[in-house]
Amino acid sequence: MTFIEELVALLGPERVRHHPLDLIVFSKDAGVTSGKVIAAVLPEHTQEVAAIVRIARRHDTPIVPRGAGTGLAGGAVPVEPGLIVVLTRLNEIHEVDEVGRTAWVGPGVINLDLSRSLEPVGLHFAPDPSSQQACTIGGNVATNAGGPHCLADGTTIAHVLAAELVTADGSVVVVGSEAPDLPGLDLRAVVVGSEGTLGIITKVLVRLTENAPDVATLLIGFPTIEAAAGTVSGIIASGLIPAALEIMDQPMVVAVENFVHAGYPTDAGAVLLAEVTGTREGVKSGVAVISAIASRNDATEVRVATDSAERAILWKGRKSAFGAVAQAAPDYYLHDTVVPRTALVEVLRKIYEIGDRYDLHMLNVFHAGDGNLHPLVAFDARKPGMLERVQAAATEMVEVSIEAGGSLSGEHGIGLEKRHLMHLVFSDVDLDAQARVREAFDDAGMMNPSKILPEGSRCFDASGVRL
Ligand SMILES: Cc1cc2nc3c(=O)[nH]c(=O)nc-3n(C[C@H](O)[C@H](O)[C@H](O)COP(=O)(O)OP(=O)(O)OC[C@H]3O[C@@H](n4cnc5c(N)ncnc54)[C@H](O)[C@@H]3O)c2cc1C
Numbered sequence: 001m002t003f004i005e006e007l008v009a010l011l012g013p014e015r016v017r018h019h020p021l022d023l024i025v026f027s028k029d030a031g032v033t034s035g036k037v038i039a040a041v042l043p044e045h046t047q048e049v050a051a052i053v054r055i056a057r058r059h060d061t062p063i064v065p066r067g068a069g070t071g072l073a074g075g076a077v078p079v080e081p082g083l084i085v086v087l088t089r090l091n092e093i094h095e096v097d098e099v100g101r102t103a104w105v106g107p108g109v110i111n112l113d114l115s116r117s118l119e120p121v122g123l124h125f126a127p128d129p130s131s132q133q134a135c136t137i138g139g140n141v142a143t144n145a146g147g148p149h150c151l152a153d154g155t156t157i158a159h160v161l162a163a164e165l166v167t168a169d170g171s172v173v174v175v176g177s178e179a180p181d182l183p184g185l186d187l188r189a190v191v192v193g194s195e196g197t198l199g200i201i202t203k204v205l206v207r208l209t210e211n212a213p214d215v216a217t218l219l220i221g222f223p224t225i226e227a228a229a230g231t232v233s234g235i236i237a238s239g240l241i242p243a244a245l246e247i248m249d250q251p252m253v254v255a256v257e258n259f260v261h262a263g264y265p266t267d268a269g270a271v272l273l274a275e276v277t278g279t280r281e282g283v284k285s286g287v288a289v290i291s292a293i294a295s296r297n298d299a300t301e302v303r304v305a306t307d308s309a310e311r312a313i314l315w316k317g318r319k320s321a322f323g324a325v326a327q328a329a330p331d332y333y334l335h336d337t338v339v340p341r342t343a344l345v346e347v348l349r350k351i352y353e354i355g356d357r358y359d360l361h362m363l364n365v366f367h368a369g370d371g372n373l374h375p376l377v378a379f380d381a382r383k384p385g386m387l388e389r390v391q392a393a394a395t396e397m398v399e400v401s402i403e404a405g406g407s408l409s410g411e412h413g414i415g416l417e418k419r420h421l422m423h424l425v426f427s428d429v430d431l432d433a434q435a436r437v438r439e440a441f442d443d444a445g446m447m448n449p450s451k452i453l454p455e456g457s458r459c460f461d462a463s464g465v466r467l
Pocket residue numbers: 029030064065066067068069070071072074075076087107128129130131134135136137138139140141142143144145146147148195196197199200201202322323411412415448
């Protein structure tokens with residue numbers, strides 16, 4: 001039997017997609033690259049995933065796991081012609097332990113659906129990527145996703161206790177455990193953020209967080225982005241860790257306001273969206289601290305949302321920011337770097353300079369509390385040389401972030417997009433060590449090959465001699 005025939009025999013024709021239109025759909029994620037797809041399959045449970053892996057291995061075909069395809073680093077894009085394993089149908093919430101505050105969930109559960117389903121019991125899944133209406137828990141785990149509320153709660157790694165994984169030989173293994181302090185190596189931490197290179201996640205044990213009794217959302221206008229960033233530094237220095245601290249520069253405020261009409265002040269040089277959660281008294285005092293620090297930094301407007309509807313529309317503005325940019329140009333390139341909070345203003349200044357030098361239409365929105373920058377370039381990829389210009393500017397932006405003590409990615413991952421820059425933060429020996437870990441999970445090199453690690457990362461033999 002051919003490869004496709006074997007897959008059809010296992011799953012039936014409806015769940016094996018290889019029509020030319022399907023191949024286009026599954027050749028891309030939400031980033032700017034595309035690849036070559038042989039077929040996309042839609043398994044419904046772990047044993048089907050394991051059987052698919054065994055078939056692909058027999059046919060020597062690389063596998064690319066895929067959730068909702070909202071990734072921005074090309075993680076779900078096949079480099080060599082490959083089989084896309086789409087996990088969206090493993091979307092069951094298997095069990096919720098309200099007392100222990102954990103849940104076993106399928107990787108295809110949509111992030112926001114999980115939190116919505118937990119509303120009646122007063123719990124939620126804390127990582128809240130701005131794509132949470134579409135992205136999956138499996139994708140969140142594979143990229144160690146962040147989100148506006150990860151400032152206080154931590155990124156996905158802090159909310160995953162265990163994961164079930166199908167490895168490259170079709171074995172089903174569990175990393176991590178329900179029990180606290182599992183002895184031995186923490187393979188859970190190795191798998192979280194591995195972007196599909198170590199295996200296919202088929203179940204996740206997530207930690208659930210109690211909904212806060214009270215919450216306040218503030219929208220603060222500033223004359224300049226420096227004043228907004230200074231306020232963020234001042235808030236953190238005061239000892240207060242708000243639930244979220246998000247900054248938008250003026251071009252982004254204008255784009256968002258035109259899109260969602262949330263009442264953002266379009267004449268402000270920058271806007272800070274801050275949220276404090278906790279007890280009624282704690283929230284009241286948090287609002288007072290933030291308002292005072294903002295006033296000292298020349299805030300032009302401090303608005304505290306008066307009810308949940310107003311809070312929702314303020315957040316809708318922030319979470320629709322990338323969609324809002326479609327008004328300006330048909331394509332966008334979203335950068336993702338992270339810098340020490342103290343370096344925010346300096347790095348932003350350099351990023352604006354780079355944008356000007358490359359003559360790019362740039363808008364900024366970022367998780368300021370985490371130092372996670374997201375310069376966004378709106379452009380038209382049909383213009384000759386445009387994408388290359390955007391990518392050259394991107395490399396410079398990464399370089400200035402790293403020079404300031406930052407890193408390659410705050411949350412989107414390395415995928416295809418940044419693997420050529422890994423040598424900026426890792427030595428040959430570091431990369432070789434990572435390649436060996438990968439080999440231990442995947443001796444055939446078939447799980448999302450050509451991702452994260454640059455070519456030639458495996459450069460020492462078992463005795464330590466350079467290959
Ligand atoms: C508008 C917009 C806003 C965004 N905002 C944020 C944000 O605030 N924070 C943030 O962190 N990201 C953000 N992202 C990026 C993206 O949504 C996240 O990286 C998300 O976690 C990807 O989930 P997904 O289901 O779409 O995964 P995909 O894009 O399908 O895959 C992402 C990576 O995970 C791997 N993968 C997916 N599922 C599995 C699985 N079951 N097993 C093994 N590997 C798997 C893939 O191979 C790939 O390498 C945003 C994207 C968009 C388009």
